[in-house]
Amino acid sequence: MQDNQRIIHLTEISATNFPISNQYKYKCRVQILSNEGKTLLNKDLFARMQPSWLVELKNKGDCTIAITFCYREGDISQPWQDAGEIRFTTQDYLNGERSTELEFPLTTWTQAPQLKLKARLTQSTNESNNSTISLLNNQNGHKTWKKSHTNGNVAVELPEAVTLTSAEEVIVKDVWNKLRAWKELQMEKFLKRLLLEEPELEYQFGEAIASISDFFYELFDCAVHQLQPETQIIIGEPLMGVPPEKGDGLDTVEEYGKLFADLGMRPQHWIKARQVWMWMLPSTPYLEEYDLENLSFGSNSALYRFFNTYIILPMASAVRRYEEALPPQMLQQMAASWSVFSQNKQEMGMEFYQILFQKYPFVLPIFGRADMDYLSLHLFQALEFLMRCLQSGSSEEMLQELRFLGQVHSFAEVPTCAYPAIGDTMFTLFEKYDPNFSDELRQAWQTLLDRVINVIKLPKLNEERLLKKAKQFLDLISSEQAWELEDRSRRWQEIQEEIRATGTYTHTYEELAYGAQVAWRNASKCVGRIAWNNMVIRDRRHITDPDEIFQELKEHVKIATNGGNLQITMTAFRPRQPKERWGIRTWNSQLYRYAAYKQADGSVIGDPANLALTDAIIKFGWQPPEPRTEYDILPLVIEVPGQEPKMYHWEKDEVLEVFIEHPTIPEFKDLGMRWYAIPAISNFSVHIGGINYGCIPFNGWYMDTEIMRDFLDEYRYNKMEDIAKVLKLDTSSEQTLWRDRVALELNIAILHSFQKAKVTMVDHQTASRQFLTHDLREKKAGRECPGDFGWVVPAAGGSACPVWHHQMRDFYLEPAYHHAADRWDV
Numbered sequence: 001m002q003d004n005q006r007i008i009h010l011t012e013i014s015a016t017n018f019p020i021s022n023q024y025k026y027k028c029r030v031q032i033l034s035n036e037g038k039t040l041l042n043k044d045l046f047a048r049m050q051p052s053w054l055v056e057l058k059n060k061g062d063c064t065i066a067i068t069f070c071y072r073e074g075d076i077s078q079p080w081q082d083a084g085e086i087r088f089t090t091q092d093y094l095n096g097e098r099s100t101e102l103e104f105p106l107t108t109w110t111q112a113p114q115l116k117l118k119a120r121l122t123q124s125t126n127e128s129n130n131s132t133i134s135l136l137n138n139q140n141g142h143k144t145w146k147k148s149h150t151n152g153n154v155a156v157e158l159p160e161a162v163t164l165t166s167a168e169e170v171i172v173k174d175v176w177n178k179l180r181a182w183k184e185l186q187m188e189k190f191l192k193r194l195l196l197e198e199p200e201l202e203y204q205f206g207e208a209i210a211s212i213s214d215f216f217y218e219l220f221d222c223a224v225h226q227l228q229p230e231t232q233i234i235i236g237e238p239l240m241g242v243p244p245e246k247g248d249g250l251d252t253v254e255e256y257g258k259l260f261a262d263l264g265m266r267p268q269h270w271i272k273a274r275q276v277w278m279w280m281l282p283s284t285p286y287l288e289e290y291d292l293e294n295l296s297f298g299s300n301s302a303l304y305r306f307f308n309t310y311i312i313l314p315m316a317s318a319v320r321r322y323e324e325a326l327p328p329q330m331l332q333q334m335a336a337s338w339s340v341f342s343q344n345k346q347e348m349g350m351e352f353y354q355i356l357f358q359k360y361p362f363v364l365p366i367f368g369r370a371d372m373d374y375l376s377l378h379l380f381q382a383l384e385f386l387m388r389c390l391q392s393g394s395s396e397e398m399l400q401e402l403r404f405l406g407q408v409h410s411f412a413e414v415p416t417c418a419y420p421a422i423g424d425t426m427f428t429l430f431e432k433y434d435p436n437f438s439d440e441l442r443q444a445w446q447t448l449l450d451r452v453i454n455v456i457k458l459p460k461l462n463e464e465r466l467l468k469k470a471k472q473f474l475d476l477i478s479s480e481q482a483w484e485l486e487d488r489s490r491r492w493q494e495i496q497e498e499i500r501a502t503g504t505y506t507h508t509y510e511e512l513a514y515g516a517q518v519a520w521r522n523a524s525k526c527v528g529r530i531a532w533n534n535m536v537i538r539d540r541r542h543i544t545d546p547d548e549i550f551q552e553l554k555e556h557v558k559i560a561t562n563g564g565n566l567q568i569t570m571t572a573f574r575p576r577q578p579k580e581r582w583g584i585r586t587w588n589s590q591l592y593r594y595a596a597y598k599q600a601d602g603s604v605i606g607d608p609a610n611l612a613l614t615d616a617i618i619k620f621g622w623q624p625p626e627p628r629t630e631y632d633i634l635p636l637v638i639e640v641p642g643q644e645p646k647m648y649h650w651e652k653d654e655v656l657e658v659f660i661e662h663p664t665i666p667e668f669k670d671l672g673m674r675w676y677a678i679p680a681i682s683n684f685s686v687h688i689g690g691i692n693y694g695c696i697p698f699n700g701w702y703m704d705t706e707i708m709r710d711f712l713d714e715y716r717y718n719k720m721e722d723i724a725k726v727l728k729l730d731t732s733s734e735q736t737l738w739r740d741r742v743a744l745e746l747n748i749a750i751l752h753s754f755q756k757a758k759v760t761m762v763d764h765q766t767a768s769r770q771f772l773t774h775d776l777r778e779k780k781a782g783r784e785c786p787g788d789f790g791w792v793v794p795a796a797g798g799s800a801c802p803v804w805h806h807q808m809r810d811f812y813l814e815p816a817y818h819h820a821a822d823r824w825d826v
Helices: 166-180 183-197 200-210 212-224 253-262 267-283 289-295 302-325 328-342 345-359 361-367 372-392 395-411 416-433 439-456 458-480 485-502 509-521 529-534 546-564 608-620 666-671 704-712 720-727 738-756 764-780
Strands: 007-016 024-033 039-044 052-060 064-073 081-089 099-105 116-124 144-149 152-157 536-539 569-572 596-598 604-606 636-639 646-648 657-659 674-676 684-688 691-693 816-819
Touching (some): 007 024, 007 064, 024 052, 064 116, 152 267, 166 183, 166 212, 166 289, 200 212, 212 253, 253 302, 253 439, 289 302, 328 416, 328 439, 345 416, 458 509, 509 536, 509 684, 536 546, 546 569, 604 608, 704 738, 720 738
Parallel strands (some): 536 569
Antiparallel strands (some): 007 116, 024 039, 024 064, 596 604, 657 674
């Protein structure tokens, strides 16, 4: 590859073997130099507790990259110290490869003699297929955006639009379709990482922060569904998560472009969003080899090219349309028209409300006994302020004022449906008082008002969405639990008052407990819902200290274990508060998980599903036992907002494990297989009436095929061939059906072992029949039972299970459980 065609990208930097202490913070300085030694870039990366950074730095042609690793011990009053520097030239790497990960020892810091820095390099062949923040040279022929910084202007280079091939379109749709099945998990991960990489966006999003991950999802979904329109007569698609809200005027990519532009998303933010998009996608569960292979192409992958053409360019166009709609000469015309209005603002203000009430009588009750003189004056004072901000270019001051107005309007109970009427009435006045009010001027004012309204209505939009969900849940529980009408009305009044005062509301114990049970009833992927109303809910919302939380989880385990007669149990801690990033979380996906250790030859000891989690906990300070085994129980890490994470260890007698043996094959026991008795899920959230509980550890009991898959899946323990040897099966041909025989005998062993240990378990045949009983009960109760065929049908038995022939429909109901993003991963 010729040097002038080669674009070098530095995309990720991380460190290993750094000191395990909450006292340290880390950052990096990156310097890029030309082959002649000229400095092309100096950039400081954000401080981190965990030294891992996503970046997008590039150079046209080979260069030298220097990375200085820095640390600070203590609080912000302590100075940053240089731990050392690595330096390498890119021409020594990427020889015929699209991507490579480099690792360099950094031995100059005495506190971490084994410290290593890792850097990921990728390369591309031409600029038209790439979009980066051009921190180096501004290439001619490309559109750029400039963002003012204290250290000068940074040019943001937009990508060229490309036409995806049919095969590329299918790859994009295939990956997205798999992500849809894990929507809540993946979109939470996307948003939390984006806010980590671009902290200013949390302020920019303001009141929209509670809904912003849904807005991102809906934008991406709209964009993907533009591909191959002939396939859009959709019978069914996977979707695990809250479906998009309808009726809020956001149904197209262009409409989402306007919203994100109003919220402050600019091209440089979308460039960063593309990085996070490419970081997030490979973690989508159940991607296949051809999906992962395409993603490995980096900036040449179909998903990257799709994001350039269908996301970045339309979003940049939305910002450009706003700027083109309000050029300096148009602002002068608006100022001239405003001078006419300002001479008559009291009169126009009174007339405004007269016209509004006459044309749109539904808004009249909103204003009640309000002081109309004050409202009239305030209306035009607000418009006058906006004009001053436009003329001075003070967008920050404007944003603060608009958010204040939004709070005022929300307090005054101005519904979002009233804003079109307000805008229409405003233009009636403008046309009456300004004889020179042209179509171009109207369009300019319309642009300004649209942007203003998009920000002002957000507090009320959040409140309306929360009230809607709260009302739906209240109707459900009051109906199914046969509340008295007076109690229902009183409770609805309490909820409304609390939401308007605080932005949220507090469930009673009955609401929390019944909501958690109904969420299980609504879980379309679960075959074991027949016991949905037997779950015991332990209300621990008052406990927020991590030490006390762990004590409650130990008590949960005792109650749930119940001597082997397992009790379906949930322990619920406080919900996430408005604008709170995470809420209370555990790092572990289950209270009990087996560790995984990667060996020098690439093999893994333990459960590979927990490899990344194990690495994170080791970095946090865990010392694995020696010797390491396949079944080491991981410690539990609990994280509470405003506090550092804390690690807790299970005592041996607190973990009930079952050793796997076969009833007729003694050699089976020699495999040393065992599994913990309680499947206690700890990384789900539950949404009840608009309230999101992010720490709700809960358990049922195992079905045999769940543990069977843990042992047999290739990406788990992968014991298929080991068991086949014990069974003395012929593995020379698939026609011997040796895999099926392994699965059958392993299920027999698992069921026998749990029965021998007197631990509750259900077999897949019984579970299938119980599901049909549950489905019939639901129908008789007047409720259709949602079901996801691919999950409800057990992983063994096939058509021998009666549920195989059961037609089912998958649809979304709330309350609902959702997968939550891993706090440690983001």
